[in-house]
Amino acid sequence: MGVLEVMLFTNVSLLSTIFTVLAILAGVLGYLYGPYWGVRGVPSPPTIPLVGHLPLLAKYGPDVFSVLAKQYGPIFRFHMGRQPLIIVADAELCREVGIKKFKDIQNRSIPSPISASPLHQKGLFFTRDARWSAMRNTILSVYQPSHLASLVPTMQSFIESATEKLDSSKEEDITFSNLSLRLTTDVIGQAAFGVNFGLSKPQSISDSINKQIGGSQDINNDEVSDFINQHIYSTTQLKMDLSGSLSIILGLLVPILQEPFRQILKRIPGTMDWKVEHTNRKLSGRLDEIVGKKMRDRERGSKDFLSLIMNARESETVSKNVFTPDYISAVTYEHLLAGSATTAFTLSSIVYLVAGHPEVEEKLLAEIDGFGPPDQMPTAHDLQHKFPYIDQVIKEAMRFYMVSPLVARETSRQVEIGGYLLPKFIFVCERSRGLGFG
Structure with a gap:
């Protein structure tokens, strides 16, 4: 038994x-x-x-x-x-x-x-459902032709700065993709944050950002450079391939393991997850400082993207639960991140393609020169109707070389x-x- x-x-x-x-x-x-x-x-x-x-x-x-x-x-x-x-x-x-x-x-x-x-x-790109709709409807006014036309003088000033830099280095090779990234980062930084990073100026770094993130004299150019470096590092580490962090690779293969491993690896110094977490935390801190400064500024106007969101939030045209400070930081930074890289890529593609077709370059210049005196700024109507050939060239370049x-x-x-x-x-x-x- x-x-x-x-x-x-x-x-x-x-x-x-x-x-x-x-x-x-x-x-x-x-x-x-x-x-x-x-x-x-x-x-x-x-x-x-x-x-x-x-x-x-x-x-x-x-x-x-x-x-x-x-x-x-x-x-x-x-x-x-x-x-x-x-x-x-x-x-x-x-x-x-x-x-x-x-x-x-x-x-x-x-x-x-x-x-x-x-x-x-937390940016607009990956926000979902009702929050996405509310954020999108608020942001939409920034992309109206009249507002975009108002940015032309800003673009012109940065282009002139970049041109001065080119003139002062005639004997050096210029990597246009780097130049266009500095230029677009300056334009979009001004349009999004109301901050002049000064990357396209001969001095390399401007002082205006110091006023935006606290106004104290303690904030030096190294910290501004640090912000830009973190922005670039954060952008380049968003890799969807096998050269990214271990948690990202696991996210591709077995998504359920990504977050547990990320929580562990971000606490181990030297790992890629630790570096990404460290950079994102510092970058978030910089963004929070800029947002906090704007929130305290009662005379900020409504020229830049960040001020527009703040004004909409305070006038209660959108719920304060939609644009919380962390979402404001994220969506404003998203404009810098997405706008600078994609616009720089498109500009570089256009220059590359046009350089191989002198007849296209000739027609482009003729259309620009035929618009009017050099100091005449185009209106929203002009941008939509007076430059048909430029519009065609841009679209053709984007057809050849898509950002994504x-x-x-x-x-x-x-x-x-x-x-x-x-x-x-x-x-x-x-x-x-x-x-x-x-």
């Missing part, structure tokens, strides 16, 4: 262990392949467990989507680790996603680098696209690169 009891206990323990292992295995498989199951009917290349199609991305770079579109058609599936992305590579389907069915796919998907950076999550190959959003409910029924919480990416090429 004792032997039978032992054997029975052993068998029960063995069965329990087997069922536990099977349950864990089923949970892991369900987690890894759950997102795939709802979109399994969408065509795609063969996937590799855990890494998905990342080897294809490493092989082809951003052109991977053009390669796959030729093979799999206008809508196909691409796996970033376990997460399937539904790639829409047709202009009409992109119009359907971005306009006709926008209310069902309005939220941006949050990639793993952004998940590792709370500062970037994809625009990624997340379905908020079940939606049909291109004959495929996509479930809730699926990432839909509009392929912007190459759509204009026949």
